[in-house]
Amino acid sequence: MSNSVYLTLTERIINLINLPSELVVKTMVNLTPGRFDFYFKAPLSTRLACHEALEALCTQSKGLRLVYSPKALNEESKLKSIAVTDGRLLLNALGVEIQSGLVKDAILQLLNSVHDHVEWLHDIVTEVCAAWQVGKKPYSTGPEQVRKMLDAFTFITWYEKQGNGCVNTDIRTLSAKLYGPTKQLENLIGLIASLYKPRLTPEIAECKPAEIMAYLGVSRFPPNIQAKGPLIIHQKYSGQLDISMSWPSASCPPDAIEKIDVTKIPTYLLCIENKTTFERYTREINDNGLVVYTNGFPSRSWIRVFKLIETQLPRQVPIYHWGDVDEGGYNILAFLDRQFTREVIPHCMLPSTVRTYDEQKEVSLDKLKDALLNSTSPSIEGLHTQIQALIDSGQKVYWIEQEHLPVLACMTKRP
Known part of the structure; x- marks a missing residue:
């Protein structure tokens, strides 16, 4: 009809x-x-x-x-x-399904599965059940998608049992292990990211679902940590890897790293967000610095390794970060500043008022400032002050691809 x-x-x-x-x-x-x-x-x-x-x-x-x-x-x-x-x-x-029966069955499935879950999932189950009973769709998931919710719980339960910082796996192999079909986990990343968001720092919570999964250590192609400098990595099964003997850098899977020795006190530790910039820096700058690649937002497994490195460094060794001059780059800067026990100094991250080519897009100074609001280290507060001065002056600033920037060595003293 x-x-x-x-x-x-x-x-x-x-x-x-x-x-x-x-x-x-x-x-x-x-x-x-x-x-x-x-x-x-x-x-x-x-x-x-x-x-x-x-x-x-x-x-x-x-x-x-x-x-x-x-x-x-x-x-x-x-x-x-x-x-x-x-x-x-x-x-x-x-031909219409009776909703109360569907909801009742879905709630029963969630409640029957709760004994296998990590503690905080019990609260999620209570929240979801209450919402379904009044016709709401928490995490954009209705009772007809209860199987999807249960599959997301399966991943979370598995992940939390691994321990923070111990996961570095490709998404399809893990999907085969948890579900059978190799693409099943890819269909769940939006829901899993939503469930994890309240338990992540603001910078990570604002990322896209695939980026949140990568932070947790699950991605399409898990990258190796790359570094240049006086490091010896003790690997689980294959002995030692002397980074200082490799040029321009060397790499190792983060989950293979058991211990790290800093063989010579470096003048600084520099974290670099972008792969191209890391490759340029390690080729063009040859000094006593220690340089590591963060792969954008570093995952939990990478942060574990960075902290192992920091424990080997005397307090007088400064830590720098070179990232994009945009909201994402500033979020990474603020995030890293909270991971280390000493302040992280921004390197080459002051917004530019110079347009280097016609199609260059403008950057929102307000968004840059907001990304740094929760950081209290002196260097980042100084960057925040400089951004506010640009806002007050009414000047426009532009996003610059790092390939347009010269490679400048970090200073042992703040400029």
Whole structure:
């Protein structure tokens, strides 16, 4: 039936009786011009066709009865009310699933699985069950997607048992291990990211789902940590890797690293966000610095390694970070500043007022400033002050690809 009035009427009735908390078996729906104007304003031929379809539905379902308004001679028929006499029979005739049964079954599945979960998932289950009972979709997931929620719980339970900083795996191999199908986990990353967001720092929580998964240590192609400088890495199964003997750098999977020795005190530690910039710096600058690549937002497994390095460094060795001069780059800067026990000094990260080419896009100074709001280290506060000065001056600043910037060595003293 393509009659729009009939379809709208039946949809209204379904929504009235098919509640997530219960099925309304009997009710009376009074048709008033205010609430059902689409019916009263419809052409006569459309209303008569609607009546015919509803009468057929009454006969088919045995759960519906029509009540017409009294009419004078030759006056057209109009519905006064529609009585639902058996909501279950009506929904069955319309081929509509009963929501309360679906919700009840989905909640039961969640509650039966809760004993296998990590502690904080118990709160998620309580939240989701309460929301489903009132017709809401927490984390954009309804009761009809309970299997998806359970699969997300499977990943989280597995992940939390590994221990923070110990995961560095490709997403398809892990999917095969947890579910069978190799692409199943890729279909869950949006939900998993949403479930983890309240438990992540603001910088990480604002990332895209794939970036959040990479931070957790699960990505399409897990990268190796790259470094240049006086390091010896003690690997789990293959002995020692002397980074200082490799030029321009050397790499190692983070989960293979058991211990790190700094063989010579470096003049600084520099973290670099971008691969191209890291490759340029390690080739063009040859000094006593220690340089590591962060791969954008470093994952938990990478942060573990960075902290191992820091424990080997005397307090007087400064830590620098060179990242993009945009909101993402500043989020990484603020994030790293909280990971180390000493302040992180921004390197070459002051916004530029010079346009180097015509298509160069502008950068929002307000967003840069907001990204640094939670950082209290002196160097980052100084950068925050410089940004505020640019805002006050009304100058425009531009996003610069790091390939346009000269490679400048870090200073042992702040400029």
